[in-house]
Amino acid sequence: MVVDDEPAMLTAMRLLLSKTAGVEIAAMLGSAAEAIAYAALYPVDLAFIDIQIAEDDGLALARELRRAHAGLDIVFVTSHKEYALDSFDVYPLDYIVKPVSAKRLAETVARAASVQAQKAYAGHAEAEKEIAAETDRQPSLTIETLRGLRIASNAGGAVKWISRKSRELFAYLLLYRGHAAAKIRTLEDVFPDRELKSSDLYLNTAVYQLRKALSLHGMKDMLVTDRDYYLLQLDRTRVDFIEFEARLSQFRAINGSNEAAAIAVEQLYTGDLFEDLPYEWAIAERERLRDLYEAFAKRLVRYLLDAGRTEQGMQIAKKLVQRNELDEEANLLLFRTLAIMRDNASLQARYKRYEELLDRELGIEPSTEMIDLYRRLV
Structure with missing residues (x-):
């Protein structure tokens, strides 16, 4: 976003930024109050701020924005060189003296993009370390069902199926989301072409093969069976379609x-x-x-x-x-x-x-x- 009380400067910055690769203009604002209100509602990566904004103090605005949004990068754009030293207590990314050239602005934007990428990488790496530390403590499965069926564990890589029916049984029980599936319904859905007596044998075989495949990944107990029902315990799993629907429901x-x-x-x-x-x-x-x-x-x-x-x-x-x-x-x-x-x-x-x-x-x-x-x- 750009904060400046001069309409001509806002127009010039809009023109220059619109021609700068990798930039999306979020807002062009004329006061500190507008900037604070906008940043409270919408995500902003980079703010260009005039140090003197009519009756407002651009340095005070920068401090307020930085307190509320630690990841926001700030660039001061001003006609007043004498403020450069004062501005550095808010650790600005850059300090540009008017008039602003397209080349100078492009250099600043490229630098901001590099800083943002480094922050994102550092945050991602830290998150991955935390996840790895947690998952290394016990076996777990990542289950991808959107666009096919792919299953892998943190212990042994991709799950290798012994038969197509054992894979289908796993997929079928997934749809119950950790709840029990009745045996008679499972027989009808997974073995529809078999007579009841023979389908029971095929189901028992598929259960055995599924347990054997899961046991190689420390997940044998994931499949729970009883005389009348079957279920998959999903407490140590991440299932993409379940995660998708859960996150979708928040909107x-x-x-x-x-x-x-x-x-x-x-x-x-x-x-x-x-x-x-x-x-x-x-x-x-x-x-x-x-x-x-x-x-x-x-x-x-x-x-x-x-x-x-x-x-x-x-x-x-x-x-x-x-x-x-x-x-x-x-x-x-x-x-x-x-x-x-x-x-x-x-x-x-x-x-x-x-x-x-x-x-x-x-x-x-x-x-x-x-x-x-x-x-x-x-």
Whole structure:
């Protein structure tokens, strides 16, 4: 964000920053109060602050922002060289004397990006150390079910399945999220083509093979069986689809304070549940999770476009259309994004592709709403 009481300076900084690679302008503000209020609501990595902001003290503003946001980098932009020494008690990233050149600004932004990357790396490394210290104390499993099924332990790497049915049994019990699955229902779903007597034998064999595969990773006791039910204990596991749904449930609304978290949740959804695996019993749950993801992703795109985060909105809108090219709402969002970016060529090409798909796959034309919106946007 840029804080300066001179409108001409704000205009000049907006022009220079908009041409600087890797920069997204969060806000152009004219007072300390506005800056403090904005930073309290929205994430900011870098602040350009004039030392004299009308009646406000830029140094005092910098100290206030630094107290509230320790990770914020500050650059003073001013006509007054004499304040340089006073400014260093807030440890600014840089001190630029007006007039500001594009080259000087680009150097400062590059330095800020390098500092931010170092902070992120240090924080990530520290987090990894803490996680490693915790997980090394006992065996645990990481279970990835979105876009297939991949399971690995901290003790022995990837789990190697003895048979396809033992893997399917594991996947089936996962959907119960640590609760018991009735034996009779398990037989019907996992062994639908077997007679009851023979399917019971096959189930016992799959249970034995599953336990054997898990025992190599110190997780033999994860599978609990009884005469009438089976269950997987998930207390030492991280399951991606369970984590995705739990984090998704936290978003009643998307706003500046949870924007980054919302984007992180969207990125968790890397594909559909047990994608490309022929598990008929998983179809309903797969469709439910897909619907949850798509509804959330569309909300997120609309928020990002309204907030001026067009590039991020574009990435998610493209992902939605790639998942289902016939989804009208996803196409509408992509059209809107292309229009904001003034990319008429891509907008027209995307609309033609959508029109051709509808005709070829369904034998219909785009809806009146779609046609009207397209004409207005173009």
